[in-house]
Amino acid sequence: MHGEYKMPGGKLIVADVEVDAGHLSQVQISGDFFLEPDTALDVINFALMQLPADSSEDALTAAIEKNLGDRVSMYGISARAVAVAVRRALESQA
Numbered sequence: 001m002h003g004e005y006k007m008p009g010g011k012l013i014v015a016d017v018e019v020d021a022g023h024l025s026q027v028q029i030s031g032d033f034f035l036e037p038d039t040a041l042d043v044i045n046f047a048l049m050q051l052p053a054d055s056s057e058d059a060l061t062a063a064i065e066k067n068l069g070d071r072v073s074m075y076g077i078s079a080r081a082v083a084v085a086v087r088r089a090l091e092s093q094a
Contacts, residue, residue, distance in 0.1 A: 001016070001017050001018070001019070001089040001090060001092050001093050002014070002015070002016050002089055002092060003015045003017075003085045003086065003087070003088030003089030003090070003091070003092055004085060004088065005081055005084040005085040005088060007076065007077060007078060007081040010033070010076040010077060010078070010081065011031055011032045011033040011075075011076030011077055012031045012032050012033075013029065013030075013031040013033065013077055013081050013082055013084075013085040014029070014030045014031050014085065015027070015028070015029055015082070015085035015086045015088070015089040016028040016030075016089065017048075017086060017089045017090065019053045019090070022052060022053050022054070023050050023051065023052055023053060024048050024049055024050060024051050024052075024053060024086075025049070025050075026049075027045045027048040027049055027086070028045060029041060029044050029045055029048075029082055029085070029086075031077070032076070033074070033075060033076040033077035034074075034075040034076065034077075035072060035073070035074055035075070035077070036072065036073040036075075037071075037072070040068060040072040040074075043067050043068055043072070044064055044067070044068065044079075044082060046067065047063045047064050047066070047067035047068070048060065048063060048064070048086060051063055053090055056087075057080065057083040057084060057087055058083075060082070060083035060086055060087070061079045061080045061082075061083040064079035064082055064083065065079045
């Protein structure tokens with residue numbers, strides 16, 4: 001499933017996800033944003049894995065923020081924007 005979201009005043013976020021048994025089984029976030037450190041993208045992808053496919057934007061955002069903590073700088077992107085892109089991907093198959 002594929003979803004996109006252009007954060008207002010920010011960058012494009014792309015979410016490609018797969019669902020297995022009602023949970024996110026594969027998550028790939030990409031786009032034209034910047035993160036420091038570069039490994040933060042892997043943390044975001046991992047944070048979303050195995051969450052229920054019916055998770056709300058709030059739940060997705062909280063999972064990302066919890067795993068990233070304060071050690072990451074995000075440019076043109078936010079945890080909420082990633083959550084919107086993921087929800088759009090999941091809703092594309094509804």
